[in-house]
Amino acid sequence: MINNPIYLDHIINIKNLVDDTKCYEVVRKLRWPDGKVQCPHCGSSHVIRHGHDDTEPERQRYNCKKCNRYFDDLSCTIFEGHHQPLRVWILCLYFMGLNLSNRQIAQELDLNKDDVQQMTENLRGDVTVKKPVPKLEGEAEIDEVYIVAGHKGNPEAVKKKGREGRRNRLKGARGRGTLEKEKPPVLGLIQRGGDVALTMLENVKQETIAPIIQKTIVVGNTIVYTDEYSIYDRLPEWGYEHKSVCHAKGEYARDEDGDGFCEVHVNTIEGFWSLLRSWLRPHRGISQEKLPSYLGFFEFVHNIRRRGKALLASLLNLLVN
Numbered sequence: 001m002i003n004n005p006i007y008l009d010h011i012i013n014i015k016n017l018v019d020d021t022k023c024y025e026v027v028r029k030l031r032w033p034d035g036k037v038q039c040p041h042c043g044s045s046h047v048i049r050h051g052h053d054d055t056e057p058e059r060q061r062y063n064c065k066k067c068n069r070y071f072d073d074l075s076c077t078i079f080e081g082h083h084q085p086l087r088v089w090i091l092c093l094y095f096m097g098l099n100l101s102n103r104q105i106a107q108e109l110d111l112n113k114d115d116v117q118q119m120t121e122n123l124r125g126d127v128t129v130k131k132p133v134p135k136l137e138g139e140a141e142i143d144e145v146y147i148v149a150g151h152k153g154n155p156e157a158v159k160k161k162g163r164e165g166r167r168n169r170l171k172g173a174r175g176r177g178t179l180e181k182e183k184p185p186v187l188g189l190i191q192r193g194g195d196v197a198l199t200m201l202e203n204v205k206q207e208t209i210a211p212i213i214q215k216t217i218v219v220g221n222t223i224v225y226t227d228e229y230s231i232y233d234r235l236p237e238w239g240y241e242h243k244s245v246c247h248a249k250g251e252y253a254r255d256e257d258g259d260g261f262c263e264v265h266v267n268t269i270e271g272f273w274s275l276l277r278s279w280l281r282p283h284r285g286i287s288q289e290k291l292p293s294y295l296g297f298f299e300f301v302h303n304i305r306r307r308g309k310a311l312l313a314s315l316l317n318l319l320v321n
């Protein structure tokens, strides 16, 4: 019996190997590290325990003595109000950190693919909203790529977020700035040896990229390296020292200060683009509406510099606080 491969396929259900009690302990430890439970509504620590959740006995309920409202371990987090138990959410997040596709996660957790898609969308979206805004300084590089991401039969959802009609977007576009059909541009800002910041762009115009650059890269004492694309011409006006390599002339790195190191290049961001490409590969058919949350999630993963269970802890910590 035990050697029957079909029997072995179904012998383990990962969901049932994970302990709910431990999951709630971890959430409480991350949410209230000093053990002092705080009311998510008014911030008061004048809180008493108030029984447990009806369906999840490990989920502690509380009553705030200041504002007299009731809450529990998951209130005001992305995990509240869903029918899947907390352990399923945590496992899902762990698999997302390992970059499994929705289909693979559904398989590992014995869940329906649509349920998993909904869960990963919620988690990715919340990580994107809550992730810290990177601050870059010293030596930074800027570059842009085009990522295939269609409207997937839902163009309204994309337009609603302030996107102009396609005809308008294409008008006046030229050269490399042309927004190809279903290939939105993504702007990447990276500090050499540091963090990255990713933004999906409406278009590649100076007035579009200026505010993104100015809120991310510290002015003064920062050298910004780009290629020769004209949208980067006004970097000195925006307060940055700017050096560019001319890819069109076959130049990829240049030693300008004569110390033997070719410091003028954009190899760091180009190396990052291949990481991003590999990261996105398992996820087929990402729509333009969803692309920003995939970018936000990977930006967080990259910048936190942790993998596996350490990454899971960082992700959970971000989501419950």
Ligand SMILES: [Zn+2]
Pocket: 039, 040, 041, 042, 043, 044, 064, 065, 066, 067, 068, 069
């Ligand atoms: Zn309160």
